[in-house]
Amino acid sequence: MDVRIDALGPAGAYRSRERLPLTALSGATVGEISQVPPLYVRRTLTAMRAATVLAVPERLAALDKAAELFLHGTVAGLDPHEYARLVCTVSGVPLAVVRQSVQWVADVLRAQRETRTLAMPRGAVDEWDAERTLTGSGVWTRRGDLFAVHAAGNTPAVHGLWPEALALGYKVAVRPSTREPFTPFRLITALREAGFPPGTVTMLPTDYAAADVIIAESDYAIVYGGQDVVDKYGRDPRVLTQGPGRSKILITAEVDWRSKIELLAGSVSHLGGAACTCATAVLVEGDPEPVAAALAEALATIPSLPADHPDAVLTVQPIESARAVDRYLREVAGDARALLGGDTIVDELPAGGAVLRPAVHLVPDGGDPRLGIELGFPCVWVGRWRPQDGIGPLRNSLVLTAMTTRRELIDRLLDEPTVTNLYLGDNPTTWLGPGVPHDGYLGEHLMRSKGMIRGAL
Structure with missing residues (x-):
C-alpha cells in the first residue's frame, strides 16, 4: 500500500517537499503525509478569507451529499472498507469503533438541518429578512469568518463536531493528527466533492509551530489534547479546548449497583x-x-484482538508506546490497589503492536487525586463517596452519570459549572445524540445575536 496524504488547499491537493512516513502497527510503511510550512499556511488562510461561502440551502444540501459519500463512497481512491482497514492498521483504533464513528459523523452531517440553530436564542432569527425583523429582533450571526481545528487522532468521531461550523457559514481549516489523518482527508475530500468550494474547507498537515500559526491567524479555533494543551490555550477566549474529560460515575447507597456492572464496564471500555x-x-x-471487583471481572473478559478484527474492542499501539503507557500507569498508581492490570496492561500481538488491556484500581477516598488521572485506554479508579464530601469529588467532569434518586443532589450537580454534562440513571457516560451538546453547543462559541429592525424601502 502506498497512501499519499497531501494538503488540501484552496487550489486543490498540494504535496509538500517535507513529508513524514505513515507507519502501520507492524512497523511497515504504508505511505506518507505532507508537512506544509508556515508560508503555505498563511497563504491558505488569506485565500480562505477571500472565498465565497455557500448560501444556507446549498451548504445543507452539500452536507447531506457529503454524508453519503463519506459513509458509502469511494473517496480519494479508497472505498469504505479500505479506508476503515487503513485507520485500524495505522492508528490501532478497533474496526468496530471506526465503523461506529463513521456512522456518527455521517449522522451529524445529515442532522445539521435540525441542529445548526439549536443554540440560537429564542429571541433571535437566523435570516435577516425574517418577518420578526420588521418590528425588531435579534439576528443570529457569526462572530468571525475562519475556524481552525487542531484535531486529535484517538477516534474518527472527533470529526463529528467541526462540520457544524460549516453549516453555520464558517470557513474551516483542519490540522489533522499524524496518527490518524485518513478520516479528515476522506471527510474534507467528500465535502468538496459534495459542493463545498475548496477555499471554504482545507486540510493543513503540519508541525506544531505551523499549527500555532493556524490557530493564531484564524478567528476561532478548537484544539484537542492533554492537560498541557488546556494550559497552553485555555486563557484564549477564541480557543475552545477539548482536553481530558475526566468523566465519572456516582452510585449512591439506595441504588443496586449489581444490575449496573455491564453499564459501568461499557462506560469505561x-x-x-x-x-x-x-x-x-x-x-x-x-x-x-x-x-x-465486579467491574474488574467484567473488563477482564474483553479479548485481546488485532485492531482490524471485527470483534476488537481494545486499542492497539506500537509495542514501545504501549510499554511507555504501562510504565506511566505504575508511576501514577503508586500504592493504589490494582484489581486488574496490576502485572501489566501490555498484551503483545503476533502480527505486531500490543493491546492496551483494562486496568482497575481502588483508591482510599473521593478526595484522592488519582481519580482525576485519565489515560487513553480503559483505566478506571474506584473510590468511596460520602454525602459529607458533597460535590467536590465530582467536579471537573465532562460527563457525570449520577445513579441516584436524591433530587437535592441532582439540583446541585446541575448547577455546578464544572460538570459539563449530567446524565441520570442507566445512561453510560459515552452516550451521544445529534443535537445534544457535548461541551456546550459549538454555536455558543461561534455565534452571537445582533439587533436588527427594518422597514419598507
Whole structure:
C-alpha cells in the first residue's frame, strides 16, 4: 500500500517537499503525509478569507451529499472498507469503533438541518429578512469568518463536531493528527466533492509551530489534547479546548449497583477507552471494593484482538508506546490497589503492536487525586463517596452519570459549572445524540445575536 496524504488547499491537493512516513502497527510503511510550512499556511488562510461561502440551502444540501459519500463512497481512491482497514492498521483504533464513528459523523452531517440553530436564542432569527425583523429582533450571526481545528487522532468521531461550523457559514481549516489523518482527508475530500468550494474547507498537515500559526491567524479555533494543551490555550477566549474529560460515575447507597456492572464496564471500555466521555472514575457511597471487583471481572473478559478484527474492542499501539503507557500507569498508581492490570496492561500481538488491556484500581477516598488521572485506554479508579464530601469529588467532569434518586443532589450537580454534562440513571457516560451538546453547543462559541429592525424601502 502506498497512501499519499497531501494538503488540501484552496487550489486543490498540494504535496509538500517535507513529508513524514505513515507507519502501520507492524512497523511497515504504508505511505506518507505532507508537512506544509508556515508560508503555505498563511497563504491558505488569506485565500480562505477571500472565498465565497455557500448560501444556507446549498451548504445543507452539500452536507447531506457529503454524508453519503463519506459513509458509502469511494473517496480519494479508497472505498469504505479500505479506508476503515487503513485507520485500524495505522492508528490501532478497533474496526468496530471506526465503523461506529463513521456512522456518527455521517449522522451529524445529515442532522445539521435540525441542529445548526439549536443554540440560537429564542429571541433571535437566523435570516435577516425574517418577518420578526420588521418590528425588531435579534439576528443570529457569526462572530468571525475562519475556524481552525487542531484535531486529535484517538477516534474518527472527533470529526463529528467541526462540520457544524460549516453549516453555520464558517470557513474551516483542519490540522489533522499524524496518527490518524485518513478520516479528515476522506471527510474534507467528500465535502468538496459534495459542493463545498475548496477555499471554504482545507486540510493543513503540519508541525506544531505551523499549527500555532493556524490557530493564531484564524478567528476561532478548537484544539484537542492533554492537560498541557488546556494550559497552553485555555486563557484564549477564541480557543475552545477539548482536553481530558475526566468523566465519572456516582452510585449512591439506595441504588443496586449489581444490575449496573455491564453499564459501568461499557462506560469505561466503549471506543477503546480512548474517548473523553469514557468513565475514568467511579465513586460509590458505601464500600467501593465489591463494585471495583465486579467491574474488574467484567473488563477482564474483553479479548485481546488485532485492531482490524471485527470483534476488537481494545486499542492497539506500537509495542514501545504501549510499554511507555504501562510504565506511566505504575508511576501514577503508586500504592493504589490494582484489581486488574496490576502485572501489566501490555498484551503483545503476533502480527505486531500490543493491546492496551483494562486496568482497575481502588483508591482510599473521593478526595484522592488519582481519580482525576485519565489515560487513553480503559483505566478506571474506584473510590468511596460520602454525602459529607458533597460535590467536590465530582467536579471537573465532562460527563457525570449520577445513579441516584436524591433530587437535592441532582439540583446541585446541575448547577455546578464544572460538570459539563449530567446524565441520570442507566445512561453510560459515552452516550451521544445529534443535537445534544457535548461541551456546550459549538454555536455558543461561534455565534452571537445582533439587533436588527427594518422597514419598507
